Amino acid sequence: MSGSIDRLAPQHSGATAFINAHIVDPTADTDYRGSILISDGKIADYGPNLFASGAPYGIQLVDCRGLYLAPGLVDTRVHTGEPGEEHKETLESAGAAAAVGGITSMVLLPDNDPPFDDASLIEFVARRARQIKLANMYAYGALTVGLEGKELAEMGLLAEAGAVAFTDADHAVGNAQVLRRALYYAKAFGALIVHLPQEPTLSGGHMTSGEMATRLGLSGNPPLAEVMLVERDIRLAEMTGGRLHLAKISTAEAIAAIAGAKARGLKITCDTAAPYFALNDLAVGDYRTFGKLVPPLRAEKDRLAVVAGLKDGTIDAIVSDHRPQDQESKRVPFAQAEPGGVGLETLLPVSLELVHNGHLTLPQLFQRLASTPARLFGLPGGRLAKGAPADLVVFDADYAWKVDRDELWSKTKNTPFDERPVQGRVMATIVGGRTIYCDDGFATVDRAA
């Protein structure tokens, strides 16, 4: 993508007004023509009538020329290689990719080397984020020591150091007793537990079970591995009263189980990742290892169920599930390939398909991409409100382009969306009032008043 990252973008001491914008306000569930005034890195004012009769002198003006202006995306599932595998992705390269993708806050998974089961790692991420000066970066604490699913990590100390939630990343906790204790214990700190529900003893395969796996001769994971743990986890959450968020829901049965739990009044929430509503298991045909993910891409009926779950609100949030892998991890026989795909830069354009296809309104989409995850994880961004951080994204919802892995800003290029035609492009990303990314097409706008 042609644009530029500006790590050193200044925060203007004075006020800046984004005028002539099509504002998307997820929490108010509306969108309208209007302006947003930011000052000292915060939203000072916004609305349809702001500056309706012209902006006053002394304010820097950014003419959005009718483009959309929304809260920046809050992506709660991002893995980078720092620390441990910096050749795959650093926090800085991930920060740049996030900026290009319109993501203003991200929550980093704890499955690094070393894993984030020690408070010093949480502090490390916070310190690096302050140096890098791109998207806001938060970190999960490990749920169990070494992500091994056996002993609880020091959740209290990790929370004190800034961990915003707890998870064992892509490792499901197979032992019900361990998850039960974790949910109980986390109540002491009001902590959110994020769990990937995939029955481990049924998840040793390399793609979803079914005709495609049989044709390719690859061992499969049955879709039921998901609902089995979803049902177990719902019971555990109900028993303990702990705050449980289920990650990367990918199957129709699991969505039905969660909808049932919500109907019973349980405060369970869940998310899905972009590949699960945009792709199915055909994407791994011809052994495309870029389509090897955890959980595996499912059948078309499951993809349709994920779309429906997003539409009716059973699925609360959308994550990128960004997981960089280098050539050595992907250019190998399918069964030996590491799972995961990069997703920061494609999250918004791929998610906009839900709007273009009539499944969601723009405010609904930004509830799932920004305001709801921010609320669940207790993060300050993701919404429009006076006094809220000026974390914003300017985008053109109609701009058509084709994903080209070679043009990604991520250090590694393992996108499952390579060559996909998409519609929607980020024109500018603003974090704390600083414009950290600006598309060439948007930079031409005269910013001076």
Add this chain to the structure above:
Amino acid sequence: MTKKRAGVPRLPHLLGIEGLSPETISGLLDLSESYIDQNRSIDKRRDLLSGRTVINLFFENSTRTRTSFEVAAKRLGADVINMDVATSSVRKGETLLDTAMTLNAMRPDAIVVRHSESGAVNLLSQKVNCAVINGGDGQHEHPTQALLDALTIRRRRGRLEGLLVAICGDIMHSRVARSNIHLLQIMGARVRVVGPPTLMPTDIDRLGVEVHYSMKSGLKDVDIVMMLRLQTERMQGSFVPSISEYFRFFGLDHEKLKIAKPDALIMHPGPMNRGVEIDSEVADDINRSVIHEQVEMGVAVRMACLEALVGGRRNALAGAAA
């Protein structure tokens, strides 16, 4: 002879049976047929592939398939290099493409690859400029085995169309089963798969086959009984309780064979586990078993495949420019 040459199918690679047309398969079988007499005569060698280099790259142990390819290439006059990497330190996938590119730089005309991972041969074919023949990849395909099975059947029965074939045993771990399911159905035969449910791949019926969990119903009225080797080396965890129980219910003996048509042929891709999936007496029954004929047809089929893939190419340099 010249007439037959004109009908030689031309393929860039032979990675699997799935997707081949009936014409291509018939063409390969016809061409194989033409090599049977040559193989049975005293002078077995022709110069068709003289000056060409064929590399047998085997990442997994195999004696019969590798030998068969070696004999086939040599009888066509090609230079053959055998690389057995199964026993060497090359084990991780990372080295697969390195190995491929190194060999490619030596400008071979064809590489025959066997690998323990499904899709490994497809991956390798994307990185080399020469023809690639799949000598068996994981649980995916083993196309020359299906072709030689088809040739054996066609010579014995005069046709493939309309025959009822039972493929029995460890379907899940078998690339031979998948290639045969594709080929036999493309050519108009009906296929049953017979075995315990734990050794059936998910949704196998979606490939168009009839699924049977008992030999009694599965072998009823079949023309061909194709037994598969129980691949204990690919099994992690418990698929069948014991070998003796497996033989009792799914091993082929005279008693179970009676259910099939009286003249039904017995086939096995080898190597056989006698007393596991097949009774010795049945395997050695010269009236019914065509197991050795399969091996003979294997050489002819591989000669035909080499001709189809390499015979038409001017030389390796032309392809290497790409």
